[in-house]
Amino acid sequence: MDIRQLKYFLMIAEEGQITSAAKKLQMAQPPLSQQLKLLEEELGVKLVERGPRSIRLTDAGEILRRRAQQIVDLTDSTSREVSDFAKGLKGTLTIGTVSSSGATLLKDRLSEFHKTYTGIKFEIHEGNTFRVIELLQSGVIELGIVRTPFHNAGIGYKYAESEPMIAVMTPELDWSGGRDAIGIDELRERPLVIYRRFEQLIRETCQKSGFEPNLFCKNDDARTTLLWANAGLGIGIIPKSAFELANHSNLIYKEIDSPSLQTRVAAIWIKDRYMSSLARKFLESFSKE
Template sequence: MDIKQLKYFYTIAEEGQITNAAKRLHIAQPPLSYQLKNLENELGVKLVERGSHHIKLTDAGLMLYKRAKQILTLTEATVDELKDFKKGTYGTLSIGTVSSSGASLLTGRLNTFHDKYPFVNFDIHEGNTYELLEILDKGIIEIAIVRTPFNTSGLNAIYLPKEPMVAAMINELNWNDSKVINITELNNKPIIFYKRFEKLILKACDDCNFEPTVFCKNDDARTSLLWANSGLGIAVVPKSSLRLIGSSNLIFKEINNEMLSTQIAAIWSKTGYLSSAGKNFLQLFKDNGKNEK
């Protein structure tokens, strides 16, 4: 089994049809069918169930599809690294972002970088912090944009200034006109939050001698805001996350609590490969971070 066979199989799985896969690969259908059959014979397993119009992956085929995706991504990354070594600031920069950092990443940073390095393209991977740390460790991405807290072992990091957490709600759930509140004012109110901040929020409440009424825990700050915008509860999120859902009915109040603050950080492996484009991006991230203070 070689890279070409993996690419052929991956394309067939993506297209769901050998005919479409052959067109995408710019080869004739019979040789592609032959390559698939050879791969099944070599591996000793059936990879697809052939139908009249579409193919369906077997369990073995699904396993190979997932592995092929990882291998082909790593192969492309390796080729890009070698091209970058030869050409300098050409190539593709792979960055991972959590949803709650996307707004900050797009606040001028990518535009500024693109203006300065117009021949660098981007491959953006979205996921939660744990997923990004995993693919960073595997070398699938060079840099991850995440939020504190996270395990810093084996990582370099550049931090943006701290930002407060806010309580976001529709007007019907608003209890006063204050723009800044104490966390105790959330006592007995339905709270919605991203699971990443659960320990921070529960600890801050416990320090103020109350147990919060948790209406919903979820895996995305955007989800917290959408639920709050529907009037289901009060979202506790980082302040910059408010830009994630654009126009809304939400009003927000900063929570005056030192514990309830987060930072966006650009992280990269201490031992992994970092391209010239990656180094330039980190320098821009660092410079912009100073300007935001």
Template sequence: MDLRQLRYFLAIAEEGGISPAARRLHMAQPPLSQQLRQLEEELGVRLAERGNRAIRLTDAGEILKNRAEQILAMADSARREIQDYKAGLTGTLVLGAVSSSGLPDAHINAFHERYPDVLFELHEGNTFQILDYLKGGRIELGIVRTPFNSTHLDCRYAEPEPMMAAFAGEDPFPGREQVSVADLRGRRLILYRRFEQLVRETCGEAGFAPLVCCTSDDARTAINWARAGYGIGIVPHSALARESGLSGKPIAHGRLRTQMVLIRLKGRYLSTAARRFFELAEPTFRHL
């Protein structure tokens, strides 16, 4: 089993068939089918069930697909590391970031000004997806939100920021610079699922169940629903800061706060670009 076979197998798995995979790989179907058979013979298991027009991965095929993604990501990372070593501080910095990170930010801009020849490759997802990308070697550094398990991670923390009550149109809280959790009673709320449980708990502590009209996996979606007038979006301050057509007021509650965190996996080699990016994190991110 070699990297070429893994790339062939992953293309078949992702495309759902030999024909579309062959087109993607710019090769004929028979040799691709032969590669799949050879891989199955070597491993001693059937990896895919063939149909007339499509294939379906077996349980063994699903296991290999997951491992192949990790192996190929690490191989690509190793190739970039060697290229960086040869070329100096150029190449590509591979980052993962939550959608509410607000990139590019001041740190990205300062890094780009100092190292203009470094390119960026960005993978987006929620905090737990970014952690998986980091552990699997798909990315070198991640930008995520608290809370999360920081075991085996080096972390640099941004300043804590409040959760905001975001709204369109007329101010539902006139004359106030900030709102309390009690002020959310009876309001139609739009929640970013990352913080749904926390919002429900703090509302419960205030003696009421929140009226949730929408939950989503992306802070930008929560913001869009609030902008459309469906209710009040509960989102991090930095996610709201760059949005037009919306106003917001901080929610005065010690638990309804979050932090952006720059993370790397302890003990893993970093390319020169990633290492400089992590080292130059201050003042945006600080080691606590």
């Protein structure tokens, strides 16, 4: 089993047909079919179920597809890393980000970094915190940009400045009388729309104020929270900088006056692993703390 065979297999899995996969790979169908057969023989399992017009991955095929994608991504990343080392401060910096950090990251850190190092290109992978850490551990990305809280075992990290959580809502749901900030107790019994990773933090903060939060909707993306709030379905709770993701003129926000409801963007990396000069320079510019 080699990288070439894995790339062939991934194309077959993506296309769902050996014929169309062969066209994408610019090769004849029989040699591609032979490579698939050799791969199955080497692994001792059936990777695909062949139908009259398409193929379907078996359970073993699904396992190989996931692993093959990681291996191919890691191979590409390693190739870029070695190439970037030879080029010095030129090349590609691979970063994984969570959606709620995107506005801050792109507006501030990457823009400033790009002005200083104009020869650098970027490759961005997006996902939730768990996905970003998975990509980091597998070597697909060199740095991750996530939000607190996160599990930091084996992970190095550097924080940006702290920022408050805010309550976002339509004007119709605003009870504050025009105030820019609200107390945590004012969220009592109000339908809250939250990013699932903040559930424990929000719940504990509300409990300290003597009430259980009314968690109307839990989701995995700050953008979903904004969409639900924009529809007038509830009060969204998000980091302040994530409000920059909104493109909804009818949304307003109120800072939540609570020392407990603070969050920070963090740049993370795997400890004791080679770090390119590109990544080191980015970390230097990430925070002055």
